[in-house]
Amino acid sequence: MELRRLVEVSLKRSNGESGSPIAKNTTPMIDHMSQSRAFIKKSKLECPRFDKSDFFGWHSKIIQFFQADATPENDKINTVMMHLDGRALQWHLHYMRTMELTVEVVWFTYLFAMRERFGCNEYMKPFAQLVALKQTDLLMSFSMLLRLC
Numbered sequence: 001m002e003l004r005r006l007v008e009v010s011l012k013r014s015n016g017e018s019g020s021p022i023a024k025n026t027t028p029m030i031d032h033m034s035q036s037r038a039f040i041k042k043s044k045l046e047c048p049r050f051d052k053s054d055f056f057g058w059h060s061k062i063i064q065f066f067q068a069d070a071t072p073e074n075d076k077i078n079t080v081m082m083h084l085d086g087r088a089l090q091w092h093l094h095y096m097r098t099m100e101l102t103v104e105v106v107w108f109t110y111l112f113a114m115r116e117r118f119g120c121n122e123y124m125k126p127f128a129q130l131v132a133l134k135q136t137d138l139l140m141s142f143s144m145l146l147r148l149c
Contacts, residue, residue: 045065045068045069047062047065047069047079047080047082047083048061048062048065048083049083049084049085050062050080050083050084050085050088050118051084051085051086051087051088052086052087052088052091052118055114055115055118055119056119059111059115059119062080066079073106073107074107076107076110077096077105077107077110080092080110081096088114088118091114091117091118095110095113099113
């Protein structure tokens, strides 16, 4: 914060002393930098990493992280991207490349797409196990087992 103030003061001085176009062009850049905080962390918490496993656990953690860090909506996708690994990062790059051509990607839409890609498997594994079950014993054995319980 102190460094930013020092840079602003020195730029104001150079704008006042010389009418150079270079000094005048740097001021909007500082204003732009102060408006965007995509890479500035407020909290001491670490952003949770995601590699495609346990989407729902990661989802809970990332929501808590964004609340604690007071992350603005327009910075959430960039923050998440820096904490993706492996297949999740590959998916992100492909998704952003294809979606940016048609619409502006917002956090809610991005998170929904992530859930569709990585979260559905967590429900499908138990379902696949259920479908794969086969009767290997007589029904009588099963009913006797139930009576014992």
